[in-house]
Structure formats: structure tokens, C-alpha cells
Amino acid sequence: MTKGREKKFHEQGGTFVKIKGFNKSVIVFTSIVLLAGTALVGCAKKSETGADGAAAEQKFRMLIASEPPSLDPGLAQDNNSSTVLRPIYDALTRMDEKGEVKPGAAEKWDVSEDGLKYTFHLRKDAKWSNGDPVKASDFEFAWKRVLDPGMTPPAPYAYQxxxxxxxxxxxxxxxxxxxxxxxxxxxxxxxxxxLKSPTPYFLSLVAFYTYIPLNEKAVKANPKFASEAATMVTNGPFLLKEWKHNDSLTLVKNDQYHSAKDVKLTEVNMKIMNDPGTMLNMYNTNQIDWAGRPTNEFPVDQLPMLKKDPKINLQIKGIASTYYYEFNTKAEPFDNASIRKAFAMSIDRKAIVEKITQGDQQPAYGLVPQGIRGESKTFREEVKDDYFKEDIAEAKKLLEQGMKEKGYSKLPAVTLIYNKSEAHKKIAEAVVDMWRQNLGIDVKLEVQEFGVYIKNRQNGNFQIARAGWGADYNDPMTYIDLMMTGGGNNNSKYSNADYDKLIKDAYGTSDQAKRMKAMAQAEKIMINDMPIMPIYYYTGIWAQKDYVKNVFVDYKGDVNFIYGSIEKK
Known part of the structure; x- marks a missing residue:
């Protein structure tokens, strides 16, 4: 993520599309009009009824790509987990499709003139699923739990x-x-x-799942509270009714939710499945109502046909996320910057997005993607990602230099890991072929199940790993501080004192011009050191049945079905 979500998003990725009229600098958002009012029992609106006049069954069916590694808000860090967490919990604020802040568990808030003190006023009608009132102490408990240095395993997003x-x-x-x-x-x-210093995006930040409250009584009674549906006490618009591990999750409407009258769906079914062909078949045979984003992908080779098929109802938009490979800077041979740069400069990003992904993704030479706010425009419009260029001759020189610095006569064996996905496989094969042709290096590919892949990245058990990052909040910092020394999501184990200082400088000022300048300098330093190898900026694709209303994909690629409905004619 936030992310993000790979929170968050972050770990699944791989939806490839072609966007007509896509502006390379600005993400285009689909306008969503929320339904007004609530249908009375026995008097359903005509648009919400079937052909026989009976009310349409308010059940929404979708897929997630894999078993959520953790539904503990303090430990989650991937998109599959966040897709489940966001509807079953209510943070202080929520984000709409354009990344604007809306009230959540807090109905209003006050901010001091110096921007250092936030006072949140919670809704007095908010309740936990066990009937307890949602209290301010539940937020204090949850946040301090994330920060507890004794938390095992450590919270990966404590730095947020x-x-x-x-x-x-x-x-x-x-x-x-x-x-x-x-x-x-x-x-x-x-x-x-x-706060320690003014943070202009703090209201956006507290919508992120690491800031979710927890029922202190329930957590203390059962430290493994997040491992089964029956032991989870939550406060969101939906409840986790059933969790069939590695098979499916079922969410049901929470009638105790403070805004339950606005929630029309009574049930959301999430089948766990990550096979593009099977997904498409399930969609075409009406077994699911939504396919694709945020956690699944369409078969890349079928996209041209799918775009032309009106029955598919393909939806396309740009999303603020970046696809990249990360180098383990503590593992040979990637503990050498020259070797990392050689690998990064020797691939053809344009060929990858045009011939492999085929979805108008933008070749990436930085970490911050399109569509993230800057000072007055988007950050990527204001700060060009021209930190390096592809140059095979220079890459060969850097490889030779790096091998000399390491005392190598021959490069050690290298393995690239990626999680199971048709798109990730095709990209990895193309990149490995480019390294073979351009640098004379043979790199082994290893596909891993999602949970194993996540743990190996966290534990540093890799040399090169596929990665992706989506926004946790709408500010460049959600990307820029990712590689801070000791950061919970800094899988590359990158460390640079100058980079860290610039981030702290940006943290310490509310002056937008100074913030953006410090973050731009930090991104330049980090990319020059190349702990990650940017490949492209994402686009997103999904399909929804025409009777699915008010379910949308937001600016960063997450699906929001909280106020959705099924309206069959």
C-alpha cells in the first residue's frame, strides 16, 4: 500500500489494459453517484427489483487472489488482506474514489493552528460487533500495540x-x-x-488499516483473535461471518453499523482463486459479479478481444501504483550498487509495456507513480523521473566495474522470485531474457505461493524479488519513505543517511514547496543507489455486471463496495 497495498496492492498486481485517452500525467477517475435514500421494506424501488417485481437479492460476489496472510490490522501488509479489512473495520476517516477524506468512526475533528494537535470526536452510536461502544481508548490501545517494540512479529507498518x-x-x-x-x-x-511535526496528509493517513481501532477486551482475551471469523470483533459496515481458509470468505451486513441504513448489500462473497482463465469463465457463467481489480488479473493475451465484447463490460482507469523489482542489498551480488545499476539499465521497459503487458502502462524510472498529489499539480508532473536511462553499453561497464569491486571473476548464481501469476511470469521471463542477451547473465526464475513469497521477502530470503507499491494515502511520502533505514517494508534493507535525513526534513515542515523539494531529492538519491528497479506505472482493469451499482475502484486501485447494490431489471 496503504499501502500500497504490497499491501496492500502491492503484492498481486498484474492487471494490464489499454486506456483510451489516458493522460500520462493525470489519473482519470470515474465519477460515481451514490444512491440517495433507502428502500423501505415491501416498497423496493423499481430499479432494485427483478422482472417479477421481487426485490433483487443484495449479494455481491467477487474474488481475491489468495488466502489473506493476516487479518490483524497491525500485521497486514498486502492487498488481499486489506480488501477484507477495509469493509469490516471503521477507521477514524475513510477515503472516497478520488482520495478525498470523509468521516468514518470520527464524525468530526479539530486541528490546532500549528497543525500539531488533532482532536477527533467519535460517533456516539458506533458499536463493536459484540455490542460494546467504540471508544477513543480502542484507538489508543490499537496504535500503541502497533508501536510496542515487543509485538511479535513486529508490526511492519509501525513507521506509519x-x-x-x-x-x-x-x-x-x-x-x-x-x-x-x-x-x-x-x-x-x-x-x-x-504530532511531532505538521503533517498535511494526516487525515488521509488515519484512514489506513494500521490505524484501525481494536476492541481491547477481545484482543487481550485471545491474542490469535484475527485467525478465525468467530473470534474477530469488528466495527465496520460488514462482519466476517465465515472464513473457509484457502477457499472463501463471507461478509454480511452489520446492522449495528452507525450508517447501516445506507448499506444495501446484505452479503459479500469472496472466493479465493488466482487463475485468470477460471476467473473469466466464472464471470461469463454468472458465478461472480466482479472480476479483476484489485487482486486478480485478466488473461493478457485475451485483452484485445475482451475490450471489444460489450457483454464483459470492461472498466479501465489509471491507478497510482508502481511495478518494480527489489534487490536484496545485503545479499551477493546485489550488495554492490554498480551491479544493481547494471541490471536496471539493461532492460527495455518500453518493449515490456508494449509487447508483454499491452496496457498503456508507463515505463517507470522513479518510484512515485502518476496521479499522486504534488505542490500544485501531480508530483510526477512537477518532478520528472529522469534519474537514469537505459543504456546497454553503460550497463556492461557498470557490471564489469561492480565485479571488479567485489573481486569476482564470475558473477554468483542469481535467482529472481515472484508470486504465482500469468502476468508476473511473462514479465519475469522477458526481463531474464533481456539480461541474458544484454549482459550475458543467466538468472534462474522461481515462482512461489503468495504466503511463502511474502515471508521470504520480509525475511530477506531472496536476491531479486518482484514487488509493487500502491498508495496508502494521497501524498508522495507514501512512496518516498518506503526505503528508510529499518522501515518495516524496506525488504531491500537499503540504508543511506542522506536519504533518511531528507525524509526527516520533509516530515518536519508543513511548507509544501520544501516538502516536495526534499522528497524529490530523496527519490533521486535512492534511485541512483538502485535498491529497487522500477519497471512501469500501473493501469487497472476490471469487469462488473451491469446490475452492480455504486461499487468503484478508487484512485489507488482498491475496490469499494460499502454502498454498492444489486439492481437487476
């Missing part, structure tokens, strides 16, 4: 809370008193948050 006063100091054991962290429940419905 470092904006809070003394959060980093507590998480890194510089202080031991959790009461010094700048989050306090002033009373049952007032949460006060003190």
Missing part, C-alpha cells in the same frame, strides 16, 4: 505512526513509557493526537 509525538522513540526503545506517546483518549468519545 511515527508522525505521532514519541511514537518512533517508543517503538525503537529510546523511551519505555507508552504514556509519552502523543495519543490519548480524553474521554470515551474524544481522541487527542499530538
Amino acid at each position: 505512526l511515527y508522525y505521532i509525538k514519541n511514537a518512533e522513540e517508543y517503538n525503537t526503545k529510546k523511551i519505555t513509557d507508552a504514556s509519552q506517546i502523543g495519543v490519548k483518549a480524553k474521554d470515551d468519545f474524544t481522541l487527542e493526537v499530538e
Whole structure:
């Protein structure tokens, strides 16, 4: 992610499309008109009834690509998990399709003039699924749990809370008193948050799942609360009714949700499946209502035909996410920057997006994608990603230089890992072939199941790994601080003091011009060191039945069905 979601998104990726009229600098958003009012029992609107006049069954069927590795909001970091977490929990705020902040568990908030203190006023009618009121202390408990240095395993997104006063100091054991962290429940419905420096995007940030509240009583009673549907106490518009591991998840409407009257779907079925051909067959035979984004992909070779088929109802838009490979900077031979640069400069990104992915993806030479806000325009419009260029002759020189620096007469064996996916496989095969032809290097490919792949990346058990990152919030920082020393999602184990300082400089000011300049300089340093190899900026594709209304894919590629409905004629 946020992400993101690979949170988040981040780990599945691989939907490839062609966007008519896609502006290379601005992501185009589909306008969504929310339904007004609620149908009365026995008096359903005509548009929500079937041919016989009976109300349409409000069940929405979709797919997720793999078993969620964790439904613990403090441990989740992938898109499959976030797809389930977002509808079953309610954070302080929510984001709409354009990345604008909307009220969530907090009905309103106050911000001090200096931008350092946020006071959130919680809804007094919000309840947990066990009937308990949702209290400010539930947020304080959940956030401090993420920051607890003794949390096992450690929360990968703990650094996303470092904006809070003394959060980093507590998480890194510089202080031991959790009461010094700048989050306090002033009373049952007032949460006060003190930041270490002004953070213009903080209201967007608290919508991210690491900031989700937890029912303290339920968590303390069962540390494995997130492993089964029956033990999860949640506060969102939907409840997790059933979790058949490695098969499916079933969500049902939460009648105790504070805005339950606006939620029309009574059930959401998520089948776990990651086979493009099977997905398309299920869609064509009406076994599912939605296919593709955010976690599945369409068969790449069938896209031209699918775009022309009106029965498929293909939907296409740009999404703010980046596809890249990450190098393990602590593993040979990629502990050498010259060798990393040689690999990155010797592939043809244009050929990959035109001949392999075939979806008008943009070749990437930076980490921040299109569509993320900058100072006055988008960040990518204001800061060009011209940090390096593809140059085979120069790549060969860098490889030779790196081998000399390492004392190699021959490059050690190299393996590239990726999670199971038709698209990831085709991209990996193309890249490996380019390395063979352009550098004379044979790289082994290894496909891994999603859960195994995630753990290997987290634990540093790789040399090169496929990766992707989608926005956790609408600001360049959601990408720029990804590679900070010791960061929970810094799988490359990259470290550069100058890069870290620039990020802290950006954290420490609310001056947008200064922030953007510091982040641009940080991105340049990081890309020059090449702990990651950018490949392309994503586009997204999905298909939805024409009777599916008000379900949308947001600016970063997540699906939102909270206020959706089924309207069969």
C-alpha cells in the first residue's frame, strides 16, 4: 500500500489494459453517484427489483487472489488482506474514489493552528460487533500495540505512526513509557493526537488499516483473535461471518453499523482463486459479479478481444501504483550498487509495456507513480523521473566495474522470485531474457505461493524479488519513505543517511514547496543507489455486471463496495 497495498496492492498486481485517452500525467477517475435514500421494506424501488417485481437479492460476489496472510490490522501488509479489512473495520476517516477524506468512526475533528494537535470526536452510536461502544481508548490501545517494540512479529507498518509525538522513540526503545506517546483518549468519545511535526496528509493517513481501532477486551482475551471469523470483533459496515481458509470468505451486513441504513448489500462473497482463465469463465457463467481489480488479473493475451465484447463490460482507469523489482542489498551480488545499476539499465521497459503487458502502462524510472498529489499539480508532473536511462553499453561497464569491486571473476548464481501469476511470469521471463542477451547473465526464475513469497521477502530470503507499491494515502511520502533505514517494508534493507535525513526534513515542515523539494531529492538519491528497479506505472482493469451499482475502484486501485447494490431489471 496503504499501502500500497504490497499491501496492500502491492503484492498481486498484474492487471494490464489499454486506456483510451489516458493522460500520462493525470489519473482519470470515474465519477460515481451514490444512491440517495433507502428502500423501505415491501416498497423496493423499481430499479432494485427483478422482472417479477421481487426485490433483487443484495449479494455481491467477487474474488481475491489468495488466502489473506493476516487479518490483524497491525500485521497486514498486502492487498488481499486489506480488501477484507477495509469493509469490516471503521477507521477514524475513510477515503472516497478520488482520495478525498470523509468521516468514518470520527464524525468530526479539530486541528490546532500549528497543525500539531488533532482532536477527533467519535460517533456516539458506533458499536463493536459484540455490542460494546467504540471508544477513543480502542484507538489508543490499537496504535500503541502497533508501536510496542515487543509485538511479535513486529508490526511492519509501525513507521506509519511515527508522525505521532514519541511514537518512533517508543517503538525503537529510546523511551519505555507508552504514556509519552502523543495519543490519548480524553474521554470515551474524544481522541487527542499530538504530532511531532505538521503533517498535511494526516487525515488521509488515519484512514489506513494500521490505524484501525481494536476492541481491547477481545484482543487481550485471545491474542490469535484475527485467525478465525468467530473470534474477530469488528466495527465496520460488514462482519466476517465465515472464513473457509484457502477457499472463501463471507461478509454480511452489520446492522449495528452507525450508517447501516445506507448499506444495501446484505452479503459479500469472496472466493479465493488466482487463475485468470477460471476467473473469466466464472464471470461469463454468472458465478461472480466482479472480476479483476484489485487482486486478480485478466488473461493478457485475451485483452484485445475482451475490450471489444460489450457483454464483459470492461472498466479501465489509471491507478497510482508502481511495478518494480527489489534487490536484496545485503545479499551477493546485489550488495554492490554498480551491479544493481547494471541490471536496471539493461532492460527495455518500453518493449515490456508494449509487447508483454499491452496496457498503456508507463515505463517507470522513479518510484512515485502518476496521479499522486504534488505542490500544485501531480508530483510526477512537477518532478520528472529522469534519474537514469537505459543504456546497454553503460550497463556492461557498470557490471564489469561492480565485479571488479567485489573481486569476482564470475558473477554468483542469481535467482529472481515472484508470486504465482500469468502476468508476473511473462514479465519475469522477458526481463531474464533481456539480461541474458544484454549482459550475458543467466538468472534462474522461481515462482512461489503468495504466503511463502511474502515471508521470504520480509525475511530477506531472496536476491531479486518482484514487488509493487500502491498508495496508502494521497501524498508522495507514501512512496518516498518506503526505503528508510529499518522501515518495516524496506525488504531491500537499503540504508543511506542522506536519504533518511531528507525524509526527516520533509516530515518536519508543513511548507509544501520544501516538502516536495526534499522528497524529490530523496527519490533521486535512492534511485541512483538502485535498491529497487522500477519497471512501469500501473493501469487497472476490471469487469462488473451491469446490475452492480455504486461499487468503484478508487484512485489507488482498491475496490469499494460499502454502498454498492444489486439492481437487476
